[in-house]
Amino acid sequence: MKTKSIKNIFVEGAIAPQKIANSIAQHATQKNIGAHSIFLGQVRADEKEGGRVQAIEYTTYKEMALQQMHDIREELFKKYELTCMHVYHSLGVVPAGKISLFVFVSSTHRKASIAACEELVEAIKFQLPIWGKEILNNQNTVWKENH
Amino acid sequence: MKTKSIKNIFVEGAIAPQKIANSIAQHATQKNIGAHSIFLGQVRADEKEGGRVQAIEYTTYKEMALQQMHDIREELFKKYELTCMHVYHSLGVVPAGKISLFVFVSSTHRKASIAACEELVEAIKFQLPIWGKEILNNQNTVWKENH
């Protein structure tokens, strides 16, 4: 563990659009920000053998995920000229159509926020110990895979 | 002019965070969406010779801008597998700290929305006849330049 504080990224259940609006509004006081890049992951009602996805249930190895996220954050702040970076990921059940991932990167010029946001989304998908279990409308479950 | 309808992208003054939240919430019914990529342009209070930017006043050649935007939109829908694309740009005065550009691209898989959003932002900056005039706190003005 580093001595720098480890931020929590996890929220229980879906992420409300209002939370996103509030996050944006809070950045109006930072007058050196020119660009916000936001990525939202939304739960799809995919057709699977035997049913349609109704929801995804997310679990994590929290301690490791937060440490990894902390390291990813530090790397990106070193690599790009960023003003701020916020990440929220759902745990527990998120119904289809709702938001489970909210990534928010701000910078003075657009290129930094756009590039960092893309890199951050990939890192979250492939480096954070989080698992999604798709719950079908016939109550069967399928473990999600990332591509 | 094409026969397909030309959408308006312009809004008077700053774009409210609440509009962004509403746009996101409206996509909850589209169950094939897995990814939203959003770009927001925020007016910076840059220091210029003789003063600090207080606001930007935007003007456009509206008829041409909307036709160009229409063509850019069609190109991107051809190139990427997208579910929807929304663009809003301010006209008139937008104070520092407020949002003047809201770009919102949705797709089933993240790569399409991320790539299309980036391309769309570049196209908006360099292909749409829109001009920003920076209004300084000493009431001088400086014509904005895009890089």
Next chain:
Amino acid sequence: MEILFFGNLIDITRQPKELIEGVADTATLKQLLEKKYQPLQTAKYFIAVNGKMVQENTILNQGDTVALMPPFSGG
């Protein structure tokens, strides 16, 4: 024929549009305007005819709309 000016070009022309008739092509129009508004000679601008950018000299017809546009700076 309607001539539209945008962005910092309006600081030069002091008006957003004017009507001019009997100009054969865009090259002639440029000459005419740069004589009338001398700072246009050193200004950077593009020309659009009826909402389409033109790079080459282009024939003008009655009823055309010609726009003089400095580099874009939206966003």
Next chain:
Amino acid sequence: MEILFFGNLIDITRQPKELIEGVADTATLKQLLEKKYQPLQTAKYFIAVNGKMVQENTILNQGDTVALMPPFSGG
């Protein structure tokens, strides 16, 4: 030593964690677990010791936490 199971591995082990003592290294632990939970033999998983991914065989000490993790699928 605490062993943690995640994702679909819990479908195999039927428990999210168990305590095991006196195992020298991660290779030995793998053998032991794959004998106890045979479907683990064909499952795809990574091992982390105290929250750090390990690729090579790694010595285990008392008090270590070992996690067995299938491919991540967050987002």
